[in-house]
Amino acid sequence: MNFQLSEAQQNLVKEAREFALLEVAPYAAQWDQEEHIPRRQIKKLADAGYFGMTIPEEYGGRGLSAIDAILVIEEIARHCGISGRLIVDHNFGAAITILNFGTEEQRERVLPTICNGETLMSIGMTEPGAGSALTDLVTSATEDGGEYILNGKKHWITGAGEREYTLVYARFNGVAGTRGIGAILVHKDMPGFRYAGRIPSLGVRGVQEGILEFENLRAPKENLVVPPGSAFRRLMSAYNGQRVGASAVALGIAQGAFDFAKDYADKRRQFGKRITDFQAIQFKLADMAIDIEAARFLVYRAASNAGMAITNRYESSIAKVFASEMAIRVTNRAIQLCGAQGYSRGLPLERMFRDARCFTLAGGTAEMQRIGIAAGILGRKLPQD
Numbered sequence: 189m190n191f192q193l194s195e196a197q198q199n200l201v202k203e204a205r206e207f208a209l210l211e212v213a214p215y216a217a218q219w220d221q222e223e224h225i226p227r228r229q230i231k232k233l234a235d236a237g238y239f240g241m242t243i244p245e246e247y248g249g250r251g252l253s254a255i256d257a258i259l260v261i262e263e264i265a266r267h268c269g270i271s272g273r274l275i276v277d278h279n280f281g282a283a284i285t286i287l288n289f290g291t292e293e294q295r296e297r298v299l300p301t302i303c304n305g306e307t308l309m310s311i312g313m314t315e316p317g318a319g320s321a322l323t324d325l326v327t328s329a330t331e332d333g334g335e336y337i338l339n340g341k342k343h344w345i346t347g348a349g350e351r352e353y354t355l356v357y358a359r360f361n362g363v364a365g366t367r368g369i370g371a372i373l374v375h376k377d378m379p380g381f382r383y384a385g386r387i388p389s390l391g392v393r394g395v396q397e398g399i400l401e402f403e404n405l406r407a408p409k410e411n412l413v414v415p416p417g418s419a420f421r422r423l424m425s426a427y428n429g430q431r432v433g434a435s436a437v438a439l440g441i442a443q444g445a446f447d448f449a450k451d452y453a454d455k456r457r458q459f460g461k462r463i464t465d466f467q468a469i470q471f472k473l474a475d476m477a478i479d480i481e482a483a484r485f486l487v488y489r490a491a492s493n494a495g496m497a498i499t500n501r502y503e504s505s506i507a508k509v510f511a512s513e514m515a516i517r518v519t520n521r522a523i524q525l526c527g528a529q530g531y532s533r534g535l536p537l538e539r540m541f542r543d544a545r546c547f548t549l550a551g552g553t554a555e556m557q558r559i560g561i562a563a564g565i566l567g568r569k570l571p572q573d
């Protein structure tokens with residue numbers, strides 16, 4: 189077991205730090221306030237080589253490992269959670285599903301444009317009646333000649349209305365249960381694709397969550413990425429990497445809040461002393477550091493053991509639960525350390541606190557992760573298996 193980063197990884201982190209300080213940190217508050225990150229800024233992430241890090245070079249990526257991508261994501265998220273999430277979405281999730289389970293034609297057609305930031309990609313799983321119980325989804329895909337006709341509604345879709353592609357999880361030809369579920373790629377310019385509005389929410393505001401509706405959308409059969417049958421297991425396995433990516437964003441946000449609060453507290457004077465001279469404050473800092481380090485090892489372990497950016501379910505879920513709950517604790521404590529100033533909009537901590545809040549929900553709730561972890565411990569199947 190080696191706990192040291194390689195020289196190449198240290199360089200990757202150093203470059204990401206420099207990039208973040210120049211291109212991300214100065215604008216993070218503005219993107220949060222305007223609830224929008226401009227496309228040209230997203231393109232800068234791609235131009236810096238941060239999209240498609242996990243994608244092989246033959247498809248326009250960098251052929252790096254999942255842990256390499258995680259190191260970059262953590263570093264960027266220290267300054268801006270939404271930039272971190274954008275990098276996650278274009279290194280794990282739908283891109284990895286296409287890489288591992290799509291056709292060669294799809295890999296050649298779609299992945300290079302993802303890597304260079306020309307097109308962006310969402311995942312369309314959640315429906316009004318199918319959240320944690322994803323297998324209850326009813327969006328239908330019905331075969332008709334060389335096409336599938338899609339009808340249905342997805343909500344809480346990150347990047348809805350802004351991103352070109354959505355990998356839609358649908359029920360094929362009315363087949364009940366997990367065997368009817370597959371995934372098909374749709375483009376926002378396809379007739380029948382409708383962006384039905386934004387869902388205003390607490391944090392990570394620079395990237396919108398929204399509603400998508402499909403009305404007799406005809407997608408060519410060539411866009412079928414994971415055919416129904418045994419697709420659900422494969423779709424979920426590909427999604428584990430997305431969970432580890434989200435955990436890295438939570439970790440980065442927590443580290444950013446910790447760094448800020450530590451510096452602030454070390455300068456702040458009360459009762460004629462620096463407040464960091466009080467042991468109560470020192471213990472807070474120590475507890476925050478313990479929390480962050482523990483999360484870091486869980487996230488790094490899950491990423492290090494990944495093959496083709498697909499991580500182990502048990503390790504991914506443990507990392508996700510701990511990192512997401514840790515980030516809420518740490519950002520909350522960071523506000524407390526800075527007193528009323530920490531609560532003000534003048535400091536980045538309230539943004540970090542709001543941003544951190546999403547990770548026990550997005551990507552599968554902490555409760556559902558615990559159910560999966562328990563199934564692993566007890567050697568039982570999940571209802572979705």
Ligand SMILES: Cc1cc2nc3c(=O)[nH]c(=O)nc-3n(C[C@H](O)[C@H](O)[C@H](O)COP(=O)(O)OP(=O)(O)OC[C@H]3O[C@@H](n4cnc5c(N)ncnc54)[C@H](O)[C@@H]3O)c2cc1C
Nearest residue numbers: 311312313314319320344345346546549550551552553555
């Ligand atoms: C910021 C954000 C981004 C998102 N991005 C996307 C996206 O890009 N694409 C996408 O498809 N979806 C996305 N989602 C949706 C997300 O995946 C769902 O919100 C999540 O799966 C939970 O579903 P739900 O909100 O319907 O909650 P529900 O399933 O209604 O759950 C409500 C509560 O009940 C608990 N619960 C449910 N079942 C059980 C059980 N069996 N045992 C114990 N507790 C249970 C849950 O843990 C939760 O606390 C996003 C959500 C957020 C907040």
